[in-house]
Amino acid sequence: MSASIIVLVEHLKGNIPEISYEMLGVARKIADASGGKVYALIAGKGSSALATGLGAADVALVLEDSSADVMNDDVLIEALKQAINEKQATLVLVGCTNISFGIGTRLALRSGMPFINWVKDIKTTEGEMVVTSALFGGKVLSDIVLKDKKGILGILSGVFPPDAGKIAKQPSIEHIAKPEIKSKITFRSLMEPKAGDIDISRMDVLVSVGRGIQSPDNIPLAEELANALGGAVSSSRPVVDQGWLPLTRQVGKSGMNVSPELYLALGISGAPEHYEGMKGAKLVVAINTDPKAPIFDFAHYGAVVDCLEIIELLKEEIQKRKGTQ
Amino acid sequence: MNAYVLIKMAPDPVEELDIANDGKSLNAEFIRFKSGDPDEHSIEQALLLKEKNGGKVTVVALDAPEVDDVLYTALAKGVDRAVKISLDQTQLGSVATAQAFASFFQKEGISSDTLIMPGTQAIDDIEGETGALLAEMLALPYIGVVSGITLTNGGAKAVVVKEFSSGLRGEYEVELPAVLGIQSAEKPPRYVPVAKIRAVMKTAKIETVDLSEPDKAKILEIERMYKPEVAGRAQILEGDVKEIAAKLAEIFAERGII
Ligand SMILES: Cc1cc2nc3c(=O)[nH]c(=O)nc-3n(C[C@H](O)[C@H](O)[C@H](O)COP(=O)(O)OP(=O)(O)OC[C@H]3O[C@@H](n4cnc5c(N)ncnc54)[C@H](O)[C@@H]3O)c2cc1C
Numbered sequence: 071m072s073a074s075i076i077v078l079v080e081h082l083k084g085n086i087p088e089i090s091y092e093m094l095g096v097a098r099k100i101a102d103a104s105g106g107k108v109y110a111l112i113a114g115k116g117s118s119a120l121a122t123g124l125g126a127a128d129v130a131l132v133l134e135d136s137s138a139d140v141m142n143d144d145v146l147i148e149a150l151k152q153a154i155n156e157k158q159a160t161l162v163l164v165g166c167t168n169i170s171f172g173i174g175t176r177l178a179l180r181s182g183m184p185f186i187n188w189v190k191d192i193k194t195t196e197g198e199m200v201v202t203s204a205l206f207g208g209k210v211l212s213d214i215v216l217k218d219k220k221g222i223l224g225i226l227s228g229v230f231p232p233d234a235g236k237i238a239k240q241p242s243i244e245h246i247a248k249p250e251i252k253s254k255i256t257f258r259s260l261m262e263p264k265a266g267d268i269d270i271s272r273m274d275v276l277v278s279v280g281r282g283i284q285s286p287d288n289i290p291l292a293e294e295l296a297n298a299l300g301g302a303v304s305s306s307r308p309v310v311d312q313g314w315l316p317l318t319r320q321v322g323k324s325g326m327n328v329s330p331e332l333y334l335a336l337g338i339s340g341a342p343e344h345y346e347g348m349k350g351a352k353l354v355v356a357i358n359t360d361p362k363a364p365i366f367d368f369a370h371y372g373a374v375v376d377c378l379e380i381i382e383l384l385k386e387e388i389q390k391r392k393g394t395q
Numbered sequence: 396m397n398a399y400v401l402i403k404m405a406p407d408p409v410e411e412l413d414i415a416n417d418g419k420s421l422n423a424e425f426i427r428f429k430s431g432d433p434d435e436h437s438i439e440q441a442l443l444l445k446e447k448n449g450g451k452v453t454v455v456a457l458d459a460p461e462v463d464d465v466l467y468t469a470l471a472k473g474v475d476r477a478v479k480i481s482l483d484q485t486q487l488g489s490v491a492t493a494q495a496f497a498s499f500f501q502k503e504g505i506s507s508d509t510l511i512m513p514g515t516q517a518i519d520d521i522e523g524e525t526g527a528l529l530a531e532m533l534a535l536p537y538i539g540v541v542s543g544i545t546l547t548n549g550g551a552k553a554v555v556v557k558e559f560s561s562g563l564r565g566e567y568e569v570e571l572p573a574v575l576g577i578q579s580a581e582k583p584p585r586y587v588p589v590a591k592i593r594a595v596m597k598t599a600k601i602e603t604v605d606l607s608e609p610d611k612a613k614i615l616e617i618e619r620m621y622k623p624e625v626a627g628r629a630q631i632l633e634g635d636v637k638e639i640a641a642k643l644a645e646i647f648a649e650r651g652i653i
Contacts, residue, residue, distance in 0.1 A: 082559060082563065083563075087560070140565055143537070143538075144536070167560065168539075168540045168557070168558050168559050168560055169559055171515070171524070171527075171539040171540050171576075172523075172524055172526070172527035172530075172537055172576070174523065175522075175523030175524050175527040175528055175531075176527050176528070176530070176531045176537070179490075179528060179532070180531065184522075184614055184615060185522060185523045186521065186522075186615065187520055187522070187523055187524075200618070203521050204623075205518070205519055205521055206406065206412055206518050206519065207408050208623065209408050209622070209623075210414070210421070210620060210622060210623075211620070211621055211622070211623055212521065212617045212618075212620045213618045213619040213620075214615050214616065214617055214618055215616075215618050224523075253536070254536040254569060254570040254573070255536050255568070255569045255570075256567065256568045257565060257566075257567055258554070258565075258566040258567060258568055259565070259566045260559075260563060260564075260565055260566075261563065261564040261565065262562075262563065263561070263562030263563065274652075275652060299647070299653060307432075307579075308432060311432065311436065311579050311583060312583045313582070313583040317562065318562065320562075323560060324540065324558040324559075324578065325561075325562065326561055326562055327560070327561055331650070331652055332647065332650070332652050339408070353646075353650060353652070355646075356629060361631075362411075362622070364623065365629075366628075366629040366631070367623055367624070367628060367629070368628060368629075370628065370629060371629060371630050371632060371643070371646060372629035372630070372631050372632070373631065373632045373639045373643070374631065375636050375639060376636075379636050380639065383636055383637050383640035384643055384644065386640070387640045387641050387644035388647065388653055390644070391644050391645075391647075391653055392653055
């Protein structure tokens with residue numbers, strides 16, 4: 071059976087994020103292997119212009135709506151449902167992102183297809199399609215066989231190559247009508263991050279602290295280490311949620327995307343939502359007391375020690391080398 | 396305001412997660428169940444809303460090990476009412492869990508000031524976010540990844556902040572009743588001393604609600620569960636802490652970082 075795949079393409083402020091290309095790339099691969107088609111569904115203000123760059127798709131389904139900076143989810147789900155019926159879609163790929171949060175799940179109930187969250191691999195072997203999902207913050211993987219190769223998949227960021235989804239040709243464009251939906255939700259405005267604090271996305275060195283830092287009293291130690299390295303302190307979500315550092319320092323899915331020369335992670339487990347924000351780092355060093363922490367899967371160097379024990383010693387070693395002691 | 400905080404107990408990933416002999420599930424012996432961080436934030440957000448607007452906060456959970464502690468702690472923090480649905484959370488996927496909550500709300504009734512606040516996502520929500528599923532089943536509006544709520548129009552509407560990426564957030568207006576998946580409260584979750592929780596255990600009561608088993612415990616059938624390749628990419632530095640610190644400094648120097 072040839073696959074008919076719909077990819078929900080996201081965009082915000084005129085930019086299409088990498089995850090959309092990553093999904094287009096993997097969709098292209100599956101479609102080519104089975105002689106199927108890829109449809110890229112894009113909706114909201116500026117969709118028509120952005121759609122021309124979606125060459126990895128055969129067809130771009132465009133729902134242009136000049137009034138929607140951010141498309142209404144209820145409208146989007148209905149548009150996806152109609153597209154599934156019309157194109158006899160077998161697979162729908164939706165990013166595990168905040169923007170698309172909940173869309174795949176609700177679409178599944180409405181379309182009668184199963185939803186699988188946190189997908190990090192899709193394999194077709196012996197006529198079966200096997201989907202791998204990363205559970206418990208990436209600590210456990212689960213393989214699920216897709217019945218009839220049909221399903222709605224929430225795709226994790228950064229697991230499929232984006233370049234495979236960037237093909238320099240134009241897809242054919244099919245405009246779709248805006249479904250008549252009375253939504254009880256209205257988008258009001260986009261809120262920019264608060265300015266004033268340092269911009270961690272511009273730092274060459276980040277000393278990033280996670281829950282393993284244990285107490286707000288230990289943050290100054292990390293700051294001293296960051297100073298010695300000529301960088302700044304960033305963090306995982308729980309540290310910000312506890313109010314130990316401001317939101318501007320959060321790395322990850324809802325936080326900032328960073329790509330420093332050095333990302334030194336102290337007591338961070340390496341959940342997919344965190345990885346998403348720091349996958350661009352050139353050198354990742356992880357300090358974690360748990361040898362099985364997922365962060366060791368993508369760090370370049372690691373040490374299984376107490377981060378509170380190493381902070382001070384590392385600062386001294388660095389100062390020694392810099393001759394500033 | 397009539398707020399309901401929904402708790403979903405899930406295995407604590409800080410503990411060793413061991414695969415059972417069937418190769419398809421976790422070894423139950425080693426699992427410790429806990430409520431997710433987003434659930435804790437949801438309790439806090441509901442209490443903040445109550446402090447500002449008055450009303451009532453009910454916390455609802457399915458049965459699971461340690462769930463009573465979570466419910467009593469919520470009561471000690473100031474939640475008005477705690478309800479335990481007598482279905483085993485540990486056996487149910489998100490779809491069945493959402494069905495259980497949906498039947499609870501069908502019994503309970505939903506009014507024009509009902510605000511349903513699940514944690515935005517649980518760590519084992521492989522079938523999808525329980526809150527999104529519940530909203531769909533109850534045909535209520537849904538917003539997830541919420542980090543701020545202000546009630547307006549005398550509690551008939553809410554202005555909601557949803558997190559996007561790169562520090563960007565979106566502001567929405569939603570008509571109540573609604574389901575809002577909470578990611579983080581406007582303030583860190585409050586601390587409550589153990590003595591207070593003990594006192595509440597003696598005086599307060601957890602209500603139990605009996606519901607019939609959902610038709611299907613799980614939608615997705617897991618073929619194989621396994622740990623990711625431990626081979627990993629990280630080169631693990633050996634030695635005592637001081638030696639490791641020296642090695643790291645050397646690596647940084649080689650790379651021109653210092
Ligand atoms: C929609 C959504 C969006 C999210 N967005 C983000 C985001 O933007 N950024 C983000 O980071 N997370 C985000 N998360 C949360 C994410 O899923 C994880 O919960 C979070 O990243 C975990 O943070 P952590 O690694 O600090 O804590 P944990 O996972 O609790 O890990 C702490 C680690 O510290 C180690 N440790 C403990 N003590 C020590 C010690 N003394 N020395 C060394 N190591 C020690 C432990 O072994 C453990 O590995 C999001 C979640 C959702 C659902």
